[in-house]
Amino acid sequence: MRILVVSTPVGSLGSGQGGGVELTAFALVAGLLQRGHQLSVLAAEGSVLPPRCRQAELWLEAGVDQPSWQHRSRCSAVEIPASGLLPRFWRRALHRQADFAVILNLAYDWLPIWLTPHVATPIAHLISMGSVGEAMDGVIAEVAALHPDRFAFHTAAQAADFQLPGPPRLVGNGFDLGTYRFEPQPEPLLGWAGRIAPEKGLEDAAAVAAGLGLPLAVWGVRQDEAYAERVEASVPAGTLQWRGFLPTERLQAELGRCAVLLNTPKWNEAFGNVVVEAMACGVPVAAYARGGPAELVQPGVNGALARPDDLEALAEAVRVALGVDRAACRRWVERHWSQEAFAERIEVWLEAVASGITSPQPPGPA
Missing domain, CATH: 3.40.50.2000 (Glycogen Phosphorylase B;)
Incomplete structure (x- = not known):
């Protein structure tokens, strides 16, 4: 056609x-x-x-x-x-x-x-x-x-x-899975990716990272600068590592080093591309059970789910996700989302x- x-x-x-x-x-x-x-x-x-x-x-x-x-x-x-x-x-x-x-x-x-x-x-x-x-x-x-x-x-x-x-x-x-490299050995680092805007819920990920004592790498376009500044001011200095918007080839190389990706939408996300991108690199996902990500995250297989907007539940989901087999995350993406x-x-x-x-x-x- x-x-x-x-x-x-x-x-x-x-x-x-x-x-x-x-x-x-x-x-x-x-x-x-x-x-x-x-x-x-x-x-x-x-x-x-x-x-x-x-x-x-x-x-x-x-x-x-x-x-x-x-x-x-x-x-x-x-x-x-x-x-x-x-x-x-x-x-x-x-x-x-x-x-x-x-x-x-x-x-x-x-x-x-x-x-x-x-x-x-x-x-x-x-x-x-x-x-x-x-x-x-x-x-x-x-x-x-x-x-x-x-x-x-x-x-x-x-x-x-x-x-x-x-x-x-x-x-x-x-997803073009040939552009996502599997990373078996993560760093003590959490990740978050998306447009920097209130509906994406970055403040929740930042609060959980601060509570766990782990840095949070943040990728994405800063659409709302005032919001980004409020989020940074809400957590201890050094919690957030602003990485900016990166093309896929560079994003996956950095994303794969994360131990867990946090996904915290405040609205009904239609799909959740970054959830699958992280899994393609072997990174398990801790996500709110809301919208598309709730269908993508299979508890125990490629991550863990938390009650929406519940920071304690999200922190526990991160702990559970840390124990997920990273190779299983990659295999799940290969089966479903090529x-x-x-x-x-x-x-x-x-x-x-x-x-x-x-x-x-x-x-x-x-």
Whole structure:
């Protein structure tokens, strides 16, 4: 198939601003290329594709980043800034739609979902977050009632957030495991990775690390500088080691040295890429039993779970995770989350979308 992948309108690919969507985009593009498909990727100006994705055609658009839904209130209205990337992406996508069998949307936003019934070339949506806004919940429910096959989700916990007409299509995620080196001998170091923003719960990981007397290496884009400063001030000096945002090759080399990765989301995380990345390096995970990570962490096999927002339970989960076999963590990832297996699941879904709907009709008046 010829497939157009429309990227997130939050930051350029490779910047880290798009969070886990960037990693997902690279995995599915590389995997679909390996399976013989022709891909074009529409992304923000400044985007760079990794070498394994270079066979894809890269289309770039300049514009203003779209405000992210997870940083707004549940009752917020749909907002599109002047000169916004989102409408510019879709103006170009619709202008070129006839060149493709299917358009794969990675943006968690209202406009592309609303467009779905009104466009000749089928649009498929890989939903990257759980429920964070009433407007998004509403448009997903409305369009899913008409075209349930057009939506895929990472985990059952994520899909359960939405009003769907039937069982969801779950595709998980995928990783190029050749870029993750197994590290059998850790250092006395805990790890945490993600965007430095309140919904990620870094303060809980910092408090537990301080209580255990272990340093905490922190990787990620500092999206909220004031929040980062508050977290650092809440624990003894030297507890946090700020490592910044690193590309995958450098991140995995440092991440693998950790004894345990802490995962502390304050919201319903759709998947939890860094959880799998850590396990691919042999690092067990101590995580809150919330959202996608609660499905990924298998107690005793690759980590331990704790009651959400319970610091004592999280500290105990770290102690349990320290005893997990690191080789078992790597084996579990190899069985379930390879880039190849992910691309096959995406391919099956997109082929069904491309062949099953030829002339979608817009919904009638209410």
